[in-house]
Amino acid sequence: MVNQVASDRFIQDLERVAQVRSEIAVCLNKLSDTITQAELDGDTSSGKLSLERDLADIAVASKNLQKGVFRLLVLGDMKRGKSTFLNALIGENLLPSDVNPCTAVLTVLRYGAEKTVTIHFNDGKSPQTLDFQSFKYKYTIDPSEAKKLEQEKKQAFPDVDYAIVEYPLSFLEKGIEIVDSPGLNDTEARNELSLGYVNNCHAILFVMRASQPCTLGERRYLENYIKGRGLSVFFLVNAWDQVKESLIDPDDAEELKASENRLRQVFRANLSEYCFVDGQDIYDERVFELSSIQALRRRLKDSHADLSGTGFPEFMGALNTFLTRERAIAELRQVRTLSRQAVNHTREAIARRIPLLDQDVNELKKRIDSVEPEFNKLTNIRDQFQKEILTTRDSQSRAISESFRSYVLGLGNTFENDFLRYQPELNILDFLSSGKREAFNAALQKAFEEYITDKFAAWTLTAEKDINTAFRELSRSASKYGASYSQVTDQITEKLTGQKVKVNATTTTEDDNSPGWAKWAMGLLSLSRGNLAGVALAGAGFDWKNILLNYFTVIGIGGIITAVTGVFLGPIGFALLGLGVGFLQADQARKELVKTAKKELVKYLPQVAHEQSQTVYDAVKECFDAYEREVSKRINDDITARKSELDNLLKQKETREINREGELNRLKNLQEDVIAQLQKIEAAYSGLLAYYR
Numbered sequence: 001m002v003n004q005v006a007s008d009r010f011i012q013d014l015e016r017v018a019q020v021r022s023e024i025a026v027c028l029n030k031l032s033d034t035i036t037q038a039e040l041d042g043d044t045s046s047g048k049l050s051l052e053r054d055l056a057d058i059a060v061a062s063k064n065l066q067k068g069v070f071r072l073l074v075l076g077d078m079k080r081g082k083s084t085f086l087n088a089l090i091g092e093n094l095l096p097s098d099v100n101p102c103t104a105v106l107t108v109l110r111y112g113a114e115k116t117v118t119i120h121f122n123d124g125k126s127p128q129t130l131d132f133q134s135f136k137y138k139y140t141i142d143p144s145e146a147k148k149l150e151q152e153k154k155q156a157f158p159d160v161d162y163a164i165v166e167y168p169l170s171f172l173e174k175g176i177e178i179v180d181s182p183g184l185n186d187t188e189a190r191n192e193l194s195l196g197y198v199n200n201c202h203a204i205l206f207v208m209r210a211s212q213p214c215t216l217g218e219r220r221y222l223e224n225y226i227k228g229r230g231l232s233v234f235f236l237v238n239a240w241d242q243v244k245e246s247l248i249d250p251d252d253a254e255e256l257k258a259s260e261n262r263l264r265q266v267f268r269a270n271l272s273e274y275c276f277v278d279g280q281d282i283y284d285e286r287v288f289e290l291s292s293i294q295a296l297r298r299r300l301k302d303s304h305a306d307l308s309g310t311g312f313p314e315f316m317g318a319l320n321t322f323l324t325r326e327r328a329i330a331e332l333r334q335v336r337t338l339s340r341q342a343v344n345h346t347r348e349a350i351a352r353r354i355p356l357l358d359q360d361v362n363e364l365k366k367r368i369d370s371v372e373p374e375f376n377k378l379t380n381i382r383d384q385f386q387k388e389i390l391t392t393r394d395s396q397s398r399a400i401s402e403s404f405r406s407y408v409l410g411l412g413n414t415f416e417n418d419f420l421r422y423q424p425e426l427n428i429l430d431f432l433s434s435g436k437r438e439a440f441n442a443a444l445q446k447a448f449e450e451y452i453t454d455k456f457a458a459w460t461l462t463a464e465k466d467i468n469t470a471f472r473e474l475s476r477s478a479s480k481y482g483a484s485y486s487q488v489t490d491q492i493t494e495k496l497t498g499q500k501v502k503v504n505a506t507t508t509t510e511d512d513n514s515p516g517w518a519k520w521a522m523g524l525l526s527l528s529r530g531n532l533a534g535v536a537l538a539g540a541g542f543d544w545k546n547i548l549l550n551y552f553t554v555i556g557i558g559g560i561i562t563a564v565t566g567v568f569l570g571p572i573g574f575a576l577l578g579l580g581v582g583f584l585q586a587d588q589a590r591k592e593l594v595k596t597a598k599k600e601l602v603k604y605l606p607q608v609a610h611e612q613s614q615t616v617y618d619a620v621k622e623c624f625d626a627y628e629r630e631v632s633k634r635i636n637d638d639i640t641a642r643k644s645e646l647d648n649l650l651k652q653k654e655t656r657e658i659n660r661e662g663e664l665n666r667l668k669n670l671q672e673d674v675i676a677q678l679q680k681i682e683a684a685y686s687g688l689l690a691y692y693r
Helices: 002-042 052-066 082-090 132-138 143-151 188-195 216-226 253-274 292-301 312-356 361-370 372-409 411-421 428-432 434-497 516-521 532-539 544-555 557-569 571-579 583-655 660-692
Strands: 070-075 106-111 116-121 128-130 160-167 176-180 203-209 233-238 287-289
Touching: 002 052, 002 312, 002 660, 052 312, 052 516, 052 583, 070 082, 070 312, 082 176, 082 203, 082 233, 082 292, 116 132, 128 132, 203 216, 203 312, 216 253, 216 434, 233 253, 233 312, 253 287, 287 312, 312 434, 312 516, 312 583, 312 660, 361 372, 361 434, 361 583, 372 411, 372 434, 372 583, 411 434, 411 583, 434 516, 434 583, 516 583
Parallel strands: 070 176, 070 203, 106 160, 203 233, 233 287
Antiparallel strands: 106 176, 116 128, 116 160
């Protein structure tokens, strides 16, 4: 069966990736153990080789591989069938899908030997374990209650942080973790909760509905939160089978084809710009027409049912290719680079050590003193790069802060046009009715929040692009400084040993010849992906949403609404009412609303621009400061390690007679052992590549 072949291949490929991850993690641990033991043995022989930095990086890489999962974030408006899709994907009616799941409960679906649900709270309470029926009953609410809570701007479960659903499914056991978000198009707070997980996931599954193609809300989320951020998104157009059911004559094949083609044109027009990778159009690999309810019904009857015609086999095949052939390969390639680096550092240290074993103490001291100018050159390279980073930091902080300031001050200039798409429908008679006024005010407040959120998101995208550009420039500088640094370290080795010592390193690119700190600064050792600026800012403990919250507070949306209400309850409202409320009067009322709102808004903008521009400045500054601290630390570690390596040998020579033959054998065995582990890592990586050919 088509579906079973696709499903089995996916499970098989996930199993293969998990196996390779495990194999490489074991090799990394053995590599670490070998180097650690050699350093301990050095205390009683010729001294340590000072490979602490490599050991630390290996430990991080091994830990990441061992806990590695592919995390998928499911996004979409409410009532798009997200839960039905997930139930069809896993083959059981597991997640609530019979009523509108309009809650603040974000659900993480992962593997567990037993079926359990654990609710994690944000108020200090201990986690609560539930069975599935209790979870569905307690944390799913009626649509009418959800609407009421939305109007009151309340969360259904304000004390709940998230839920962990554990389930013994092979799909999950092989390394898949699914984050099922609350519905979008609800409140801005819940939208932020869902979208806050974007940078922590490998891919986004954006669920849409064929009967509601690319709504204004969906286009808004895509434009503000997805566009231009380097995220991998799969668009799942759900309920495609209902296209036929919506026709006057469902059996008219020609009418069905025409209707489907019209829909496809709408989706392509709206989604194609999100389906380009490195300039290549991959629309057919990212947009899928699904019939989740049909797939679920078939799988509930038979877990191995043929899902042909539901779109699931095609989607599963594309997701499999992306996760196991693209993401896994990229992750393991970085680990291989790290392993090569550690082994090359070890071999280089051994190659430097062996010629120095024959030097007596006085000669060794003389040679160590002779390379002091070269060590000063290394320090100068560090200082030059540090200065460039700080210069970039200062210019970016000022430019982005000023960009924010200008952007905020300019909001009033475009407000009347911009706000048209957000303002609620205005019926003067309803508004002047005290019973309807509260609902209108709530709608107006939500409109302002959406307007401010969208305007702010548009600015942050520009700011992050500027930061990304700055980091790319620093990456190129790191490559140049790294090349100069390597030339100096080669000179140090030659002056110390009296000969050129060059290890035949296993390399595939010029970048692999860079020193370790430069690889880090260039992003070659990063195990994270996506938005460089977003990752850097998050690493610095900053989130744009913090500014957004302050932005709401400073603007004082409530004050604007009060001003608008006052205008319409005053003479203007009664004058309009006396004229009789027709189209022209309603249009005039809308213009008055926007005019009044703008008048109030511009009062706050200078304060926002002044106070929040400093917050932006500090955030961008800390982003580059964090980068500079890590780069400087790694360069300092390398310089210190090179000096310690020599000092360790000198100290040993001063305190004991070194058994030259024994030490040669020890260092030879060390080199053979680390090369053997690297060869196993190379073989595992190459084997995975061959598996996919």
